[in-house]
Amino acid sequence: MNCFSCLYFHETKKAPKDSDSRRRNGELTSRENNKTHPENPKPNKTGNEQSKNDDANKELTNNIAAKTFTFRELATATKNFRQECLIGEGGFGRVYKGKIEKCDKVVAVKQLDRNGQQGNKEFIVEVLMLSLLHHKHLVNLIGYCADGDQRLLVYEYMSRGSLEDHLLDLKPGQVPLDWDTRIRIALGAAMGLEYLHDKADPPVIYRDLKASNILLDSDFNAKLSDFGLAKLGPVGDKQHVSSRVMGTYGYCAPEYQRTGQLTIKSDVYSFGVVLLELITGRRVIDTTRPKDEHNLVTWAQPVFKEPSRFPELADPSLEGVFPEKALNQAVAVAAMCLQEEATLRPLISDVVTALGFLGTAPDGTIAVPVRYDEVRPPQRSTGETSGEDSMAPEERERAVAEAMEWGVASRANSRNTSAAHSLNPSAAHSRNPSAAHSRNPSAAHSRNPSAS
Template sequence: MGLISFTKKKGERMIDCLCCFRSWNEKKMKASEAEKRVGKKKPPKDEAKKKTSTKRQSKKFWWRRKGKNKANNLSSLVHTMSFRSDSGRHRFAAEEILRIGSDNIAARVFTYRELAAATGSFSSENLLGEGGFGRVYKGQLKVTNEVVAVKQLDRKGLQGNREFLVEVLMLSLLHHPKLVKLLGYCADGNHRILVYEYMPLGSLEQHLLDIKPNAKPLDWHTRMKIAAGAAKGLEYLHEIATPPVIYRDFKASNILLDEEYNPKLSDFGLAKVGPVGDKSHVSTRVMGTYGYCAPEHAITGQLTKMSDVYSFGVVLLELITGRRAIDLNRPKREQHLVHWAEPLIKDKRQFVAMADPLLEGKYPIKGLSQALAIAAMCLQEEANIRPLISDVLTALEHLANPNNDDLEMITQHASTSGSEMALHDIGEATEEIFESNSYPEANSFSSREQDLNELDAI
């Protein structure tokens, strides 16, 4: 019974399958006739296979090309900011940097692995310094054996990303012997790292304000040489670059020194495209370092090239006196350098008392008077009566020349915004302003004014 029952069921199944097959076959024949009527032909099996294979290869190479492009520009950073952030501001910053275009970025792209290998995994033994925007390490690139400075930015918040973008753009578009050279950058994942030429003597702050007990202090002419070199860098930014650039963070720790004490300006994360045309200033957030910030910028947020001139005056005063812009370890009346110097700088009899004791009196008296007079002009409370940085540079180049110590002091007659000024404490004739050298690289910056302004607005 069981066998008969099984056979019966099996036969029923076969009948069902045959019915399905006939139904399917009829549909297939109808479809074939319809195709013949329309004139369509089905491609051969081998040809279809070949077409699919070509399509896959094409897709494969497209992704390769995409990956290659991504490795050679800032798109990795843009994608990270755009797609891994919930902040609309982050996405806007990403769109701006993408619109500016990475084709203009000449700096090399490093991988995180390369820079970790160069710095011994960012070992504390290679730490050169630490600031508000990150840590700087000494490194040696494995491929070229080149010694470099590697700055690992603090990535907390939007500001770190903005500074990274502005630094890469500014130092890629601006080129001058008195600006530190950007060699490359890394934007792997969440890492934001900048690679610079190595400056063996570190910062001016280390040699002037954080001097070690057994170290030799800077002599007078080296100090004036550093001041003149830094002024040369500012002159390029203010008067040669098109449009002009406001540095916005001029201070001793941002002035780096090579083996011959030649200075270079570094850290352009706060730099801002200056006013052009009929505009007298740009309005922006109050940024910079307390003690160096110009009063008009701190109070109103209005920023001009004269804001940098004020900061320069503070650093020049530091070079002359050996005192910090802000030193909370001193008596209350002496903690703020500019406030302490203000009454003394009006009295010639106090000039010697203002000189850095570490100089041990080894400086020309007239040179000291001239330097203090230049600092006083730069520190004028009203921005429009401060001198142009090119005028300051001319006077400092004279002071930095040891051969001029025995000559009569030649002072500078500066003209700013139609106002003529003399160094009132000296009251002598002025020297002709040196003609500025032209730098063709400045032209490459002119087309980026609007892009950088919009990026700064973030």
């Protein structure tokens, strides 16, 4: 069963007058950026630059089914981008809370900095990806605006901001996350990755999983955001895809950093880092700590080898309120995800299975529905350092081409699946990537640390 059967590219000859808006629902992070204000006069463009903008606008209009907004609509929604509506900012622009009156919806509007690190190509990739990827644990792209040189993205509003806001950037007096909430967040992020790896067709490698890219709604349900670095995964006989190394320092898998070879196991490593942050309450890179504790993974690795020391990794702010067995199992899952050798890491589907039994209920489960493939949302965040700063034009063009190829392939696959289903109702089931578990029904248990 294909998740994109009802999504397709629209061909239209009208140039978009909207500006695109991207949102980081209160989760834009630490990098300062040049500010862009609507009242500032637009800089004069050379003929070549203007032509590139026009081409980008046309590319959006011809290939994206997402809703378009005019710049005036988004300016009105954010009270002309007033400071009081600002909910975050980072290296790519500012994020504002706004309300679209005509649909009575509260949204997050990300206004890309015209002098910042994100250009037309990255913008197009994000809109293309999020127009086609829909899941309960992905933030929802509502629309975009590409009006002249304005670039804005409109996302669903995530009232709790990012995981980073509640785990790594606690304000004085802020209540730390309890154990069950941490595991629910980890499970939601894992389910989002599982959708990208196993359900999306072709599969997608997220490539930028980190605490600031995991957004939280009012009930602390986690949703992955920021798909500017997402890449098509290997298909057929290919074992990996080659790519310029990009992402955030500390979260990238070692083999990807060394060789540029990217696989879905690269995402599993990044997830292991996030899970370790959830367990310890520490940043993956923290230079304010003693030298031997600057790198969280390096600091934790000796502990991984001694199960009796696992409780030492627990966040002190938990004050010991957690089931020790569940903590030990969570540490074991993180350790497996952080294996140096990619082939030794578990599939994310197995991680999802393991995390479902690490709560405080009598049976060990947590209060989260298990596996749903419902349509839902996106968002964005910026971490400490990102390789997209120096992305070459050819790399950007390739990224856009891949995103478009992915969309076309998704549509073709969904049509083929529909045709097969009409001829043989059982055919759809044979194509369901969720059969990851059926490949080896015992795999989850053999990789689940609780099995021991």
